[in-house]
Amino acid sequence: xxxxxxxxxxxxxxxxxxxxxxxxxxxxxxxxxxxxxxxxxxxxxxxxxxxxxxxxxxxxxxxxxxxxxxxxxxxxxxxxxxxxxxxxxxxxxxxxxxxxxxxxxxxxxxxxxxxxxxxxxxxxxxxxxxxxxxxxxxxxxxxxxxxxxxxxxxxxxxxxxxxxxxxxxxxxxxxxxxxxxxxxxxxxxxxxxxxxxxxxxxxxxxx
Amino acid sequence: xxxxxxxxxxxxxxxxxxxxxxxxxxxxxxxxxxxxxxxxxxxxxxxxxxxxxxxxxxxxxxxxxxxxxxxxxxxxxxxxxxxxxxxxxxxxxxxxxxxxxxxxxxxxxxxxxxxxxxxxxxxxxxxxxxxxxxxxxxxxxxxxxxxxxxxxxxxxxxxxxxxxxxxxxxxxxxxxxxxxxxxxxxxxxxxxxxxxxxxxxxxxxxxxxxxxxxxxxxxxxxxxxxxxxxxxxx
Numbered sequence: 001x002x003x004x005x006x007x008x009x010x011x012x013x014x015x016x017x018x019x020x021x022x023x024x025x026x027x028x029x030x031x032x033x034x035x036x037x038x039x040x041x042x043x044x045x046x047x048x049x050x051x052x053x054x055x056x057x058x059x060x061x062x063x064x065x066x067x068x069x070x071x072x073x074x075x076x077x078x079x080x081x082x083x084x085x086x087x088x089x090x091x092x093x094x095x096x097x098x099x100x101x102x103x104x105x106x107x108x109x110x111x112x113x114x115x116x117x118x119x120x121x122x123x124x125x126x127x128x129x130x131x132x133x134x135x136x137x138x139x140x141x142x143x144x145x146x147x148x149x150x151x152x153x154x155x156x157x158x159x160x161x162x163x164x165x166x167x168x169x170x171x172x173x174x175x176x177x178x179x180x181x182x183x184x185x186x187x188x189x190x191x192x193x194x195x196x197x198x199x200x201x202x203x204x205x206x207x
Numbered sequence: 208x209x210x211x212x213x214x215x216x217x218x219x220x221x222x223x224x225x226x227x228x229x230x231x232x233x234x235x236x237x238x239x240x241x242x243x244x245x246x247x248x249x250x251x252x253x254x255x256x257x258x259x260x261x262x263x264x265x266x267x268x269x270x271x272x273x274x275x276x277x278x279x280x281x282x283x284x285x286x287x288x289x290x291x292x293x294x295x296x297x298x299x300x301x302x303x304x305x306x307x308x309x310x311x312x313x314x315x316x317x318x319x320x321x322x323x324x325x326x327x328x329x330x331x332x333x334x335x336x337x338x339x340x341x342x343x344x345x346x347x348x349x350x351x352x353x354x355x356x357x358x359x360x361x362x363x364x365x366x367x368x369x370x371x372x373x374x375x376x377x378x379x380x381x382x383x384x385x386x387x388x389x390x391x392x393x394x395x396x397x398x399x400x401x402x403x404x405x406x407x408x409x410x411x412x413x414x415x416x417x418x419x420x421x422x423x424x425x426x427x428x429x430x431x432x433x434x435x436x437x438x439x440x441x
Binding site for chain 2: 029030031032039040041042043044045046047048049068069075077078079113114116150202204206
C-alpha cells in the first residue's frame with residue numbers, strides 16, 4: 001500500500017469513528033430522571049411531600065430543568081394521592097424551543113396509587129421519544145382541583161419571583177390543556193398569571 | 208501528499224482536537240454511562256467534544272443516592288436511619304455524571320450499639336458490587352472506611368460515570384447512621400416501573416460482614432426505608 005492510500009484510509013477511518021463526546025441514548029433501564037430535579041432521586045424528606053392541586057382547572061404548570069444525558073422516555077410514573085372519579089391529569093415535556101415532545105395522555109384520577117403512562121400505549125399519549133441532553137421543560141395539568149397527584153411545594157412568594165426575575169423557569173402557561181383525549185398545549189407559548197403557591201408534580205421519567 | 212497532510216490537519220482542527228486527551232478541567236466534558244445492556248454509551252454534557260477527566264485525587268465527592276454536590280436538605284430533614292430487619296440491605300439507584308476513584312467513604316453514627324457494625328457500598332448498573340466499606344463500628348461520631356485498608360473493605364476503585372446502586376445495612380436495628388427518610392408512603396412511586404429504592408432479598412453476611420456481591424431480587428416493600436448519608440471521595 002502506498003503512503004497515499006494509507007493516509008486516505010486513515011482519514012476515512014477517522015471520519016467513521018463516533019466523535020468523542022457525542023450523544024448516545026439511554027434506551028433501556030436502568031436510568032431515570034425526575035420532573036424538575038433531573039437525575040437521582042431528590043432528597044426530599046417525607047414530611048415535605050404534598051398533594052398538588054390547581055387554582056384553575058386545566059391550567060398548565062411548568063418548570064425548566066437540565067437533563068445531562070439523552071434518554072428515550074417510554075414511561076412516566078406518578079402517584080395519585082387524592083382521587084376523584086372521572087377526572088384526569090396530564091404530564092409532558094417540552095424541548096428548549098418550547099415544542100411539546102412528550103405527552104402522557106389523560107391519566108385517571110379514579111383510583112389512588114401509582115399511575116403510569118406507557119407512551120404509545122396509554123390513550124392520548126405520544127410515542128416513546130428521545131429527550132435531552134440539554135434544557136427541557138416539564139409540565140403538568142389537572143382538569144379539577146379534586147384530582148391531586150403527589151408533589152412538593154418548594155417555593156413561596158418571594159422565591160417564585162426570584163425564579164422568574166430574568167427568564168421564566170417556574171410558571172403557568174396562558175394556554176390551558178384541552179381536547180379529547182385531553183392534551184397539554186403543543187407549545188409553551190407565553191406565561192400566564194404568576195401563581196405563588198405553584199407546586200411541582202413528582203413524576204419519574206424512564207425508558 | 209502535502210495536500211493530504213493538510214486535509215488531515217484541517218480535519219483534526221475541525222474535530223475540536225477530541226482525538227487527544229484533555230487535561231482535567233480544561234474544557235467541556237463528556238460523561239460515560241454504562242447501560243444495563245453492558246454496552247458503554249457516551250453521553251454529551253452539552254459541550255462540544257472533549258473527554259471525561261476522571262477524579263483521582265481531591266477535591267471531588269458524591270453522596271450516596273443523590274450524586275454530586277451537597278443535597279439541599281434542611282437539618283430537620285435528616286433522620287437517624289434504622290433498619291427494619293437485621294442485615295437487610297437498602298438500596299437506591301443513582302447516576303454518577305463523572306468518573307471517580309473511590310478511596311474513602313465517610314459516614315456518621317448517631318446511636319451507638321456495642322459490638323454491632325454497618326456496611327455501605329455500591330453496585331454497578333449490571334448489579335455487581337464494586338465498593339464495600341467493610342464493617343464499620345456503630346460508635347457515635349464519624350466513621351470512615353479507607354478502601355483497601357479498613358478490614359473487610361474492597362480495594363480503591365475507579366468508577367466510570369454511569370448508573371449505580373448505593374446500599375447499606377446494619378447488624379442491629381439499634382445501630383443508627385445519619386441519613387434521610389425521604390419518601391415514606393410515597394415509596395411505591397419509586398418502584399412502579401423499575402426498582403429504584405428498595406430492599407434486597409439477600410442479606411449482608413460473612414466475617415468480616417459484607418454486602419451481597421450481586422443485587423439480586425428486590426425484597427418485601429418497605430415504605431419506611433431510609434438512606435444512610437455517605438460521602439464517597441478519592
